[in-house]
Each structure stands twice: as C-alpha cells, then as structure tokens.
Amino acid sequence: MRPTRAVADVRALPRTVFGNRSLMWWGTVGFIMIEGSTLFICVVTYFYLRRNFATWPPEHILRPALLIPTIQAAVMLLSNIPMRGVDRASKRMDLAGVRSAMVICSILIVIMCVLRAFEFSALKVRWDTSAYGSVAWATLVAHGTLLLLETAETLAITVLLFQPNVEDRDLSGVSDNALYWYFLTGVWIPLYVMVFLTPYFM
Amino acid sequence: MSVPAYREPQTPAPYEDEERTRRELEVTWAQPPGLWNWIRSVDHKSVAKRYIVTAFVFFVLAGLQAAMMRAQLSRPENHILGPDAYNQFFTVHGVTMMFLFAVPIMEAMGLYLVPLMIGARNVAFPRLNAYGYWVYLAGGLFLYIAFFLNTGPDVGWFGYVPLSGPEFSPGKRADVYAQSITFTEIAALAGAVEIIVTAFKNRAPGMTLNRMPLLVWAMLVQAFMILFAMPWVATATQFLAMDRLVATHFFNYAEGGDALLWQHLFWFFGHPEVYIIFIPALGFVSSIVATFTRRPVFGYPVMVLSMVATGFLGFGLWVHHMFATGIPLLGESFFTGASMMIAIPSGIQIFCWIATIWSGRPRFTVPFLFVLGFIVIFIIGGFTGVMLASVPFDQQVHDSYFVVAHFHYVLIGGAVFPLFGAFYYWFPKMTGRMLSERLGRWNFGLFFIGMNLTFFPMHQLGLEGMPRRVYTYLPETGWGHLNLLASIGAAVIALSMLIFVINVAVSLRNGVLAGDNPWGGETLEWATSSPPRPYNFAQIPVVSGRAPLWEEPDEMPVVTGLRTDVRDVLVTTMLDAEPDSKHRHPIPSSWPLITAIATTILFVTLIFTPWGAVIGTPLFLLALLGWGWPRGRDKREQQLVESEG
Numbered sequence: 001m002r003p004t005r006a007v008a009d010v011r012a013l014p015r016t017v018f019g020n021r022s023l024m025w026w027g028t029v030g031f032i033m034i035e036g037s038t039l040f041i042c043v044v045t046y047f048y049l050r051r052n053f054a055t056w057p058p059e060h061i062l063r064p065a066l067l068i069p070t071i072q073a074a075v076m077l078l079s080n081i082p083m084r085g086v087d088r089a090s091k092r093m094d095l096a097g098v099r100s101a102m103v104i105c106s107i108l109i110v111i112m113c114v115l116r117a118f119e120f121s122a123l124k125v126r127w128d129t130s131a132y133g134s135v136a137w138a139t140l141v142a143h144g145t146l147l148l149l150e151t152a153e154t155l156a157i158t159v160l161l162f163q164p165n166v167e168d169r170d171l172s173g174v175s176d177n178a179l180y181w182y183f184l185t186g187v188w189i190p191l192y193v194m195v196f197l198t199p200y201f202m
Numbered sequence: 203m204s205v206p207a208y209r210e211p212q213t214p215a216p217y218e219d220e221e222r223t224r225r226e227l228e229v230t231w232a233q234p235p236g237l238w239n240w241i242r243s244v245d246h247k248s249v250a251k252r253y254i255v256t257a258f259v260f261f262v263l264a265g266l267q268a269a270m271m272r273a274q275l276s277r278p279e280n281h282i283l284g285p286d287a288y289n290q291f292f293t294v295h296g297v298t299m300m301f302l303f304a305v306p307i308m309e310a311m312g313l314y315l316v317p318l319m320i321g322a323r324n325v326a327f328p329r330l331n332a333y334g335y336w337v338y339l340a341g342g343l344f345l346y347i348a349f350f351l352n353t354g355p356d357v358g359w360f361g362y363v364p365l366s367g368p369e370f371s372p373g374k375r376a377d378v379y380a381q382s383i384t385f386t387e388i389a390a391l392a393g394a395v396e397i398i399v400t401a402f403k404n405r406a407p408g409m410t411l412n413r414m415p416l417l418v419w420a421m422l423v424q425a426f427m428i429l430f431a432m433p434w435v436a437t438a439t440q441f442l443a444m445d446r447l448v449a450t451h452f453f454n455y456a457e458g459g460d461a462l463l464w465q466h467l468f469w470f471f472g473h474p475e476v477y478i479i480f481i482p483a484l485g486f487v488s489s490i491v492a493t494f495t496r497r498p499v500f501g502y503p504v505m506v507l508s509m510v511a512t513g514f515l516g517f518g519l520w521v522h523h524m525f526a527t528g529i530p531l532l533g534e535s536f537f538t539g540a541s542m543m544i545a546i547p548s549g550i551q552i553f554c555w556i557a558t559i560w561s562g563r564p565r566f567t568v569p570f571l572f573v574l575g576f577i578v579i580f581i582i583g584g585f586t587g588v589m590l591a592s593v594p595f596d597q598q599v600h601d602s603y604f605v606v607a608h609f610h611y612v613l614i615g616g617a618v619f620p621l622f623g624a625f626y627y628w629f630p631k632m633t634g635r636m637l638s639e640r641l642g643r644w645n646f647g648l649f650f651i652g653m654n655l656t657f658f659p660m661h662q663l664g665l666e667g668m669p670r671r672v673y674t675y676l677p678e679t680g681w682g683h684l685n686l687l688a689s690i691g692a693a694v695i696a697l698s699m700l701i702f703v704i705n706v707a708v709s710l711r712n713g714v715l716a717g718d719n720p721w722g723g724e725t726l727e728w729a730t731s732s733p734p735r736p737y738n739f740a741q742i743p744v745v746s747g748r749a750p751l752w753e754e755p756d757e758m759p760v761v762t763g764l765r766t767d768v769r770d771v772l773v774t775t776m777l778d779a780e781p782d783s784k785h786r787h788p789i790p791s792s793w794p795l796i797t798a799i800a801t802t803i804l805f806v807t808l809i810f811t812p813w814g815a816v817i818g819t820p821l822f823l824l825a826l827l828g829w830g831w832p833r834g835r836d837k838r839e840q841q842l843v844e845s846e847g
Binding site (some may be wrong): 048052 | 219330381390395402432433434436437438449450451452458459460729740742744754757758759762763764772773775776785786819823827830831832837843
C-alpha cells in the first residue's frame with residue numbers, strides 16, 4: 001500500500017442532489033433508454049407488418065374506437081402538469097407541496113390503468129385474429145406493463161411521503177420518478193397515434 | 203479536448219489518521235462469513251467473482267457439448283449422438299456460449315474492474331448488481347435443467363421461425379430457448395446500467411473522461427451497445443413466446459405475420475452482440491499491452507474513437523447475416539460496404555498496439571502471449587470476415603463450415619484469448635496469488651495449437667461444401683480426414699483447459715504471493731491491496747494523468763472527508779470528474795435474491811400459462827416494494843448522514 005497525501009476534503013459536499021447530479025437520475029435515464037428501445041421495436045414491428053396487408057386495418061376488421069383512447073391520451077398529457085408540480089416542489093424541499101401533488105398524480109395514474117383496460121376493447125380486434133391485432137395488443141401490453149410498474153412505484157412513494165421522518169433522499173427520488181413519468185406519458189402520444197389513428201389514414 | 207487539471211482547495215484538510223480510518227472502514231464495509239451473508243453480499247467484487255466462476259462453469263459445459271459434437275463428427279456415419287440430441291447439443295452450446303458465457307463474463311470482468319480502475323468503492327447500484335447475478339443464474343439453471351430433462355432447445359441459438367414457431371416445434375423446447383434468453387438479457391441490461399452510471403459518476407477526482415483507462419472506455423461502449431441491442435432480442439423472443447402461448451401471429455405468414463421480421467429483430471441484436479463480446483476484449487488487450495511494454499498505449503484518442511466507431515458501426519451490419527434471404531440489391535451493397543468498413547477501426551487498433559509493442563520493451567509473460575495469440579487469430583478471422591461481407595462469396599459458403607470457422611476465429615481469437623490473458627493478468631489482484639507461468643505457457647501453447655487445428659480445417663470443409671448443423675456425413679464425401687483433424691484439435695483445446703483449471707486450483711493454494719502491483723501496472727486497481735478490501739480504497743485517490751501509478755510512483759494523492767461509519771462514496775461530475783456530492787451506499791440485503799426468485803416464478807410459469815403473469819407480477823411488485831421500502835439499519839444510517847449538515 002503506497003503512502004497517501006491528502007489534497008482535498010469533501011466533507012462539505014451535499015448529500016441530496018437533483019437531476020443529472022444524482023445517481024438515481026442516471027439509473028432512471030438508463031431504464032428509459034431500455035424501455036424506449038422496447039417501445040420503438042413495437043413501432044418498427046407495426047410498420048413492418050403493415051406491408052403484408054392491402055388495407056389497414058386488414059379486411060373484415062373494424063377500425064378502433066377513439067373515445068376512450070383519446071381521453072387516455074389527454075389524461076396522460078395533462079398529468080404532466082401536477083407531476084411538474086411534484087418535481088418543482090421536491091427541488092424546493094417543500095414536503096407539503098410534494099404530498100398534495102403526488103396524491104393527485106396517484107389518482108390520475110389509477111385512472112390511466114382503468115382506461116388502459118378499456119383501451120384493449122377499444123382496439124376492436126383480438127390478438128389472435130391477425131398480425132395486425134397481435135402488434136396492436138403487444139404495443140398496449142408493453143406500455144401497459146411500464147404503466148403498471150410506474151403505478152406501483154407512484155403509489156408506494158405517495159404512501160412513503162406520508163410516513164414520519166421523510167428523508168431528503170426521498171424527495172430526490174420523487175424528482176427522479178417525475179422524470180420517468182414524463183417519459184411514460186410522453187411516449188404514449190406517438191404510440192396512441194400509431195395504434196389508434198393510423199388505421200384511419202394508412 | 204483541453205480539460206482543466208484538478209484544482210487543489212485553498213485549505214487542504216488536515217491529514218487524517220489512516221490506520222483509524224482503515225479500522226473503521228473494515229467494520230462498516232465488513233462482509234461477515236457464512237452462507238446467508240454471502241448470499242446478501244452487494245460488494246461488486248464478490249458479485250463479479252460469482253459471475254466469473256458461474257460463467258466459466260457454463261463455458262466448460264458448453265465446451266463439453268462441443269467435444270461431444272466433435273466426437274460425433276470425427277468420422278463419417280458415427281453414432282455417438284443421434285440427430286435429435288445433436289440438434290439440442292449445438293443449440294445449447296451456442297446459447298450457452300453467447301448468453302451464459304461470453305456476454306456475462308465480459309460484463310463481470312467490467313463489474314469487477316471498472317470501480318477499481320476508476321478509484322470507486324463499489325458500483326453505482328450495488329443491489330441491482332446482485333439482482334442481475336441471481337437472475338442470470340436462474341436463467342442458466344433453467345436452461346440446463348430443461349436440457350438434462352431432454353427439453354433443451356433444438357432450434358439453433360438464432361431460433362429462426364417458422365422452425366421455432368408453434369407449428370414446427372411443438373412441446374416446450376423453443377419456449378425454454380425464448381425464456382432463458384429473457385433471463386440473461388435482464389441481467390445483461392442491469393449490468394450495463396451499472397457500468398454506465400459507475401463510469402460516468404463515480405470516477406476518482408481528476409479522472410476526466412479523456413484520462414479514463416481504455417478498458418473502462420471499452421466497458422462503457424459495450425454497456426451502451428447492450429442497452430440498445432439487447433431489447434431487440436428480448437422483445438423478439440417475447441413475440442415468439444406469445445406466438446407459441448397465446449396464438450399471436452407475429453411470425454405466422456398465413457395471418458399477415460413475417461418470418462423475416464424475426465431475422466431482422468434477431469440480427470439487429472445478433473450482430474452488435476459480436477462486438478458486445480469483442481470490445482471488452484480490446485480493453486483487456488490495451489491494459490496488458492501497456493503494462494508489458496512499459497509504455498502507455500500509442501494513440502489514446504484514436505483508440506477511444508475506434509472503439510466508439512466500432513460501437514456505432516456494429517449496428518449497421520445486421521443484414522449481412524441475411525444475404526441469402528433475397529433482400530434488395532441496394533441493401534446488399536450497403537451492408538457489404540458497412541461490413542467492410544468496420545474492419546477499419548479494428549485495423550487502426552491493431553496498428554496502435556503494434557506501434558506500442560514496437561516502441562516499448564515487451565515482456566513475454568503469459569498474459570502478453572495471449573495478446574499475441576489474439577492478434578494472429580483475430581486477424582485471420584477478420585480476413586475471412588471481409589471475404590464473407592462480399593455477397594457472391596457469402597452465397598457460396600452460406601450455412602457451410604466456412605462460416606463456422608470464421609466466427610470461431612473471431613470469437614475465440616477476438617474474445618477468449620484476451621479473456622484468458624485477462625485471467626492471468628488480474629488473477630493476482632482478485633486472489634492475491636500469481637498463476638503459474640509455466641502451466642500458463644502450456645495452457646497458451648496448447649490452446650493456440652488446438653484452436654488452429656480445430657477450426658482451420660473447417661475453412662476447407664466449408665469450401666468443399668460441408669453444411670453446418672448436420673449430425674453426420676457419408677464416407678463418400680471425403681470430409682472424414684479433415685473432420686478427424688478438427689476433432690483432435692478439440693481434444694487439444696480440452697487438454698489446455700484442463701491445465702488452466704489445474705493452474706487455478708494449485709495457485710489458489712500455493713501460488714506466489716502477488717503483492718499490490720506484481721506486474722508494475724499503471725492503473726488504479728494496482729494501487730490497492732490484492733485482493734482489495736471490501737471498500738477498495740481507504741481514501742479515494744486523486745489522479746492527474748492517464749497512468750496515475752507511473753506518474754506518481756511514490757505516494758498517492760487522496761481526498762478525505764468521507765464518513766467511515768456508513769458506506770460513503772464520492773460522486774463526481776460526468777465530464778471532468780470534479781467532486782460533486784456524497785452518497786451513502788446500501789447495506790447488504792437479501793431482497794435482490796427474493797426479487798430474482800419472484801422474477802423466475804413469473805417467467806417460468808409464463809411458459810405454461812398466460813396466468814403466469816397474474817401469479818408472478820404481484821409477487822414481483824411485492825418483492826420490489828420490500829427492496830425499496832426504507833427501514834431498519836438502512837433508514838437509521840440515512841437519517842444519521844442527513845442530520846450531519
């Protein structure tokens with residue numbers, strides 16, 4: 001072991017940091033890249049399979065219903081407003097603000113899960129009817145799995161925030177959860193267009 | 203790129219009592235003995251060593267399968283393996299070598315070495331790391347339990363549809379293939395996130411990106427490739443599993459599905475996979491060449507850029523695996539050009555190493571011999587790669603033994619030789635003892651001869667028209683002699699591997715004690731004890747160049763001020779590695795194992811029934827909740843550190 005020479009002291013460095021200064025932020029970005037790739041593969045598959053059909057949707061298959069999916073897309077988009085509030089409040093270390101906005105987000109994400117269940121019937125095709133149905137279902141399931149995970153995480157964090165002795169670290173975690181939320185709800189918009197609207201004009 | 207040097211603070215902290223620091227760190231980072239504590243360990247070194255040993259066991263198993271295949275093919279019309287067993291053997295051999303040996307062992311080397319080389323105390327997410335290992339182990343056991351129950355996959359490691367689809371592969375063999383890949387992909391992706399975040403955020407102060415060791419760069423490029431490549435095969439195998447389980451039609455032509463879709467999805471992963479295996483090996487070679495020529499590798503920026511370029515180009519070649527499928531002419535030309543182009547960055551690196559060796563003072567130790575072996579064998583594999591990139595030639599030898607020869611030259615020469623060099627080079631660091639040089643030279647010599655004896659004749663066999671994946675051939679073909687030669691070569695390889703295992707077993711007990719830096723290496727892993735203590739470095743080193751141990755041989759500049767009563771680590775900025783924040787690492791935990799068991803229940807039940815999702819998902823979510831919920835010592839320690847300000 002070589003002798004050492006102290007050249008700096010890090011005692012005064014902070015422990016709670018946000019954004020790209022935090023390890024968890026980078027971890028979240030890593031998983032966004034992985035899951036973004038998975039959803040992108042669904043898109044590639046969707047358009048690849050499209051080439052095998054003369055019409056889209058294929059003959060004898062109805063176009064999807066639009067009401068529920070459009071409400072879902074709107075809820076997802078608008079949910080970013082309270083989540084942005086969560087993000088900002090967490091960076092201010094404003095626990096009361098974080099709590100109230102997280103309750104709103106928790107309600108919204110449960111609504112999204114319920115709407116997702118109805119979106120499957122809005123497709124108006126079964127997964128085993130044709131490749132068109134398979135890829136539409138797969139896209140909803142792939143995004144739905146992420147939605148389910150995020151629901152579990154959001155609800156758990158919200159419960160955690162109402163425990164005594166909330167730590168600063170938890171607030172940083174709330175902000176990283178917000179980043180994932182932006183991704184999850186933002187990425188749904190093009191997927192919504194692909195799954196529910198392209199059968200109307202492709 | 204000009205990067206400001208690390209600036210010393212105006213008032214350096216007083217020198218702390220190093221012995222006391224060390225004593226306290228021993229307690230805080232202690233790994234108590236016993237099986238339960240071993241299971242709970244989240245130390246990157248202990249997890250990585252498990253990965254390495256497990257992957258080596260799978261390597262031996264896949265090697266034994268190869269030996270059986272070579273025994274079967276040693277003469278015409280042989281009856282050691284029947285056609286059905288042979289199909290399972292070559293499939294499980296390929297799946298094991300690619301998914302259970304090559305990728306995991308390369309990542310594991312990175313998970314062991316990256317934190318040590320960048321002066322960190324652990325990987326960024328220690329529990330995720332442990333989870334990755336358990337999932338990997340579960341995937342491997344799952345494949346082999348199925349194999350020993352005569353349900354081993356028999357559709358090739360590429361699992362082409364329609365052969366692997368519900369119509370032509372009834373039973374569960376193809377499901378085992380699809381799901382065992384899912385396990386290993388999750389582990390690989392977890393490892394990739396670890397390596398990226400660790401290399402970006404936990405580097406020692408002063409280790410700017412352009413001072414990062416070449417091996418860390420290699421691991422970083424590999425990790426990014428994993429991030430973008432692995433989801434393709436994971437998704438493709440899920441599509442396949444759904445076609446088989448719930449009658450979706452992704453690959454069913456009758457209902458608008460597409461068999462070629464599988465090939466695109468698979469090879470968009472499958473070709474980068476080759477570089478995912480190969481790029482870490484480039485890092486091993488750079489480390490070994492620098493140490494044994496006593497000079498930094500020539501052309502550092504060019505080396506880094508070549509690895510990054512290989513990483514990008516690796517994604518633009520996948521269609522060259524599909525030249526025989528009748529793709530458009532323009533596509534063929536593009537992918538021929540791209541396939542030839544990737545030889546350029548590889549060639550640049552070879553020339554940089556030659557320049558380093560040329561201008562250095564080479565010491566012909568065993569790790570260095572493996573590097574020389576790598577250069578020879580890999581260049582041959584590279585040449586046949588350029589030949590195969592040409593469509594007319596590819597059409598002639600497609601699905602023949604020429605291709606088998608080519609990719610074994612590339613993978614064994616390009617990855618396994620450097621890996622063995624790495625074993626010999628870092629074994630002293632991992633265990634505290636040297637491997638025997640004498641046995642090492644036998645290991646190298648026999649491996650080199652055996653490898654060429656096995657695979658060189660396959661070029662000729664391929665040109666003579668011997669197809670791949672046949673369990674036997676007729677005497678009239680005239681392929682008997684060359685096949686016998688190849689089989690003798692396989693026996694020589696097996697002998698060399700036996701010598702390696704003996705070397706490890708003997709050296710673990712009786713090897714020469716290594717000391718901190720037995721080879722005179724220049725990177726930070728050699729600045730700590732062999733084997734390193736659980737906290738790696740008592741004080742985090744500060745670096746001011748690319749070869750810290752050569753540049754400051756007498757004493758090591760360090761930072762002070764991390765707590766010793768909790769598992770404190772330093773987080774630095776991504777580009778310039780300036781100290782930015784402190785982070786408390788989690789204590790050992792059994793939750794990664796519990797979560798991996800829940801994952802296994804989910805995946806395995808999904809093979810039999812879609813209700814597997816209903817059973818497995820809540821278990822998985824509960825396990826995640828248990829993992830993440832702050833309580834006990836973890837909670838107390840966090841409150842302690844947060845109250846310090």
